[in-house]
Amino acid sequence: MRASLLQIDVRPDEQVAARRSRVAALVREQAGADLVVLPELWPVGAFAYQDFATHAEPLDGPTAQAMGEAARAARVWLHAGSIVERTAPEGSDAEDGPLYNTSLLFAPDGELHRVYRKIHRFGFDQGEATMMAAGDKIVTAHLAGPGTTIGLATCYDLRFPEQFRLLVDAGAELLVIPAGWPERRRAHWSLLARARAVESQAYVLACGTAGTHAGVEQAGHSVVVDPWGEVLAEAGPGEETLTVEFDPARVAKTRAEFPALRDRVLGLPRP
Numbered sequence: 387m388r389a390s391l392l393q394i395d396v397r398p399d400e401q402v403a404a405r406r407s408r409v410a411a412l413v414r415e416q417a418g419a420d421l422v423v424l425p426e427l428w429p430v431g432a433f434a435y436q437d438f439a440t441h442a443e444p445l446d447g448p449t450a451q452a453m454g455e456a457a458r459a460a461r462v463w464l465h466a467g468s469i470v471e472r473t474a475p476e477g478s479d480a481e482d483g484p485l486y487n488t489s490l491l492f493a494p495d496g497e498l499h500r501v502y503r504k505i506h507r508f509g510f511d512q513g514e515a516t517m518m519a520a521g522d523k524i525v526t527a528h529l530a531g532p533g534t535t536i537g538l539a540t541c542y543d544l545r546f547p548e549q550f551r552l553l554v555d556a557g558a559e560l561l562v563i564p565a566g567w568p569e570r571r572r573a574h575w576s577l578l579a580r581a582r583a584v585e586s587q588a589y590v591l592a593c594g595t596a597g598t599h600a601g602v603e604q605a606g607h608s609v610v611v612d613p614w615g616e617v618l619a620e621a622g623p624g625e626e627t628l629t630v631e632f633d634p635a636r637v638a639k640t641r642a643e644f645p646a647l648r649d650r651v652l653g654l655p656r657p
């Protein structure tokens with residue numbers, strides 16, 4: 387299986403529409419890959435809170451349309467990172483319901499196949515945590531073609547192992563994590579990506595952004611880790627396409643040869 391992670395530079399001097407066209411062209415160039423992955427909130431920038439409402443869009447908005455067309459043109463599964471999703475309030479056509487940090491997965495025919503709304507919102511009492519609603523669904527998707535199941539999580543979710551346990555229980559063999567992770571905590575990013583791979587005995591494909599937006603320098607260093615915790619490929623700090631080939635069957639092999647997941651003790655009483 388071949389995967390390409392597109393570590394996009396979210397430059398503040400580039401308009402959202404221009405970045406959307408540029409990224410769509412980059413996705414089209416990935417024909418031949420099985421899976422292409424984009425970072426979190428790359429159209430607007432994960433820390434550009436003041437721009438979230440302006441650039442919020444529905445599930446059939448301009449980013450979804452451009453990404454669906456690009457996936458179809460390249461004939462790839464496309465995890466298009468996330469958008470600021472604008473929803474309609476219950477029973478209304480108006481689009482002034484809650485905002486979500488929503489990941490979009492497109493099939494090679496360009497159809498929107500899955501949506502994942504970020505569960506753990508970042509910012510404590512500010513930013514995303516106050517401006518967006520939280521998702522409450524664990525999301526996996528079986529990729530016909532490569533014949534493997536991916537589990538979806540976004541950025542700050544990486545810090546919450548209980549979410550990854552649920553993804554593994556739901557059959558995930560590849561954990562796909564778009565992010566806008568800051569340089570200040572790059573050591574956590576690298577460590578947690580490997581930790582989630584080792585404890586889940588799964589591949590981790592973690593795709594971050596490059597550059598600086600809203601004054602926050604991004605870590606870059608997108609990474610692909612195998613089920614044994616070995617780093618298969620790692621990007622540098624700048625914009626980069628990270629392409630890697632791997633065998634999804636290694637997940638079952640690792641889990642059979644070193645059956646730590648089988649040895650879990652569930653339902654321990656709280657002290």
Ligand SMILES: O=C(O)CCC(=O)C(=O)O
Nearest residue numbers: 432508541542566567571
């Ligand atoms: O957990 C972190 O250090 C970064 C999380 C983050 O930036 C995000 O979820 O947008």
